[in-house]
Amino acid sequence: MSSPQEEQEARAELQEVAPAQPVEKVEKAIIIAEGLSKHFIQAGEEIKAVDRVNLRIAPRQLITISGASGCGKTTLMYLLGSLEKPTSGKLLIDGVDVAALRGRAEDDFRRQKVGFVFQSFNLIPNLSALENVMLPMEIAGTRHKDREERARQLLSQVGLEEKRHFHRPGKLSGGQQQRVAIARALANNPSVILADEPTGNLDSKTGRRIVDLLVQLAHQGRTVVVVTHDRTIARLADKRMELEDGRIISIKNNSNVAQSGTTTKTAATRK
Numbered sequence: 001m002s003s004p005q006e007e008q009e010a011r012a013e014l015q016e017v018a019p020a021q022p023v024e025k026v027e028k029a030i031i032i033a034e035g036l037s038k039h040f041i042q043a044g045e046e047i048k049a050v051d052r053v054n055l056r057i058a059p060r061q062l063i064t065i066s067g068a069s070g071c072g073k074t075t076l077m078y079l080l081g082s083l084e085k086p087t088s089g090k091l092l093i094d095g096v097d098v099a100a101l102r103g104r105a106e107d108d109f110r111r112q113k114v115g116f117v118f119q120s121f122n123l124i125p126n127l128s129a130l131e132n133v134m135l136p137m138e139i140a141g142t143r144h145k146d147r148e149e150r151a152r153q154l155l156s157q158v159g160l161e162e163k164r165h166f167h168r169p170g171k172l173s174g175g176q177q178q179r180v181a182i183a184r185a186l187a188n189n190p191s192v193i194l195a196d197e198p199t200g201n202l203d204s205k206t207g208r209r210i211v212d213l214l215v216q217l218a219h220q221g222r223t224v225v226v227v228t229h230d231r232t233i234a235r236l237a238d239k240r241m242e243l244e245d246g247r248i249i250s251i252k253n254n255s256n257v258a259q260s261g262t263t264t265k266t267a268a269t270r271k
């Protein structure tokens with residue numbers, strides 16, 4: 001055991017070699033994209049659906065991505081959720097280089113980290129709401145009793161009444177189906193929720209409830225990235241990104257916007 005004097009000397013020595021840490025705590029990004037691109041060849045022509053995107057998304061934030069039809073929003077979300085492989089560039093999720101993962105390890109990682117909500121719900125028509133939510137847990141190897149219990153809890157959390165848990169998607173309204181889809185995205189307790197125009201197929205009142213639910217998820221500590229044209233959700237977001245021709249052309253921090261309307265122009269706008 002060292003004496004208090006020795007400890008003091010050791011600390012003084014450390015301070016000499018280690019530079020002072022910045023006072024502001026820099027939080028690790030949960031999603032980092034570097035030069036992320038996805039190109040398609042169609043009729044002999046190359047389409048740069050996502051073109052050298054750089055972004056950092058901090059944990060526990062609500063981010064919106066918007067832009068004109070065809071500008072690459074869905075493609076970018078698929079890349080961020082590693083549902084598709086990039087043509088080039090790098091994607092780190094929670095510090096892990098997704099491209100380095102293979103087979104089962106890649107599937108497990110994606111299931112564990114990311115939940116995806118599609119515009120068109122994408123529920124399995126011949127399974128009940130409950131079974132739809134249980135399915136990702138079954139694939140992940142959760143015991144039947146545990147997954148049923150969790151699915152019930154999640155469906156209640158997203159506001160689907162118990163009497164509807166056994167209904168098939170066809171018997172549910174659009175808003176109810178989207179609630180089931182959100183519960184399904186939460187099934188394996190991912191830290192990131194990616195939602196591609198989750199209110200696009202809903203009337204404005206139902207859409208508003210879904211927006212509230214996504215905002216609530218971000219407040220509860222998840223990172224929520226939403227492709228949306230909905231101004232309400234964009235106003236509530238921590239950060240708003242604008243996509244044009246596969247490139248991010250602006251990033252706005254809402255905290256700054258409230259004070260000074262600051263817009264950070266990215267490299268893409270300075271080409």
Ligand SMILES: Nc1ncnc2c1ncn2[C@@H]1O[C@H](COP(=O)(O)OP(=O)(O)OP(=O)(O)O)[C@@H](O)[C@H]1O
Pocket residue numbers: 040041042047048049067068069070071072073074075076
């Ligand atoms: N699988 C594919 N094969 C060929 N081209 C594709 C493919 N997927 C997307 N694209 C093209 O990439 C571009 C971006 O498409 P994407 O679906 O990402 O746009 P979007 O911004 O989501 O549009 P929307 O607002 O209409 O949903 C478009 O030009 C589209 O035609």
Ligand SMILES: [Mg+2]
Pocket residue numbers: 073074075
């Ligand atoms: Mg789309």
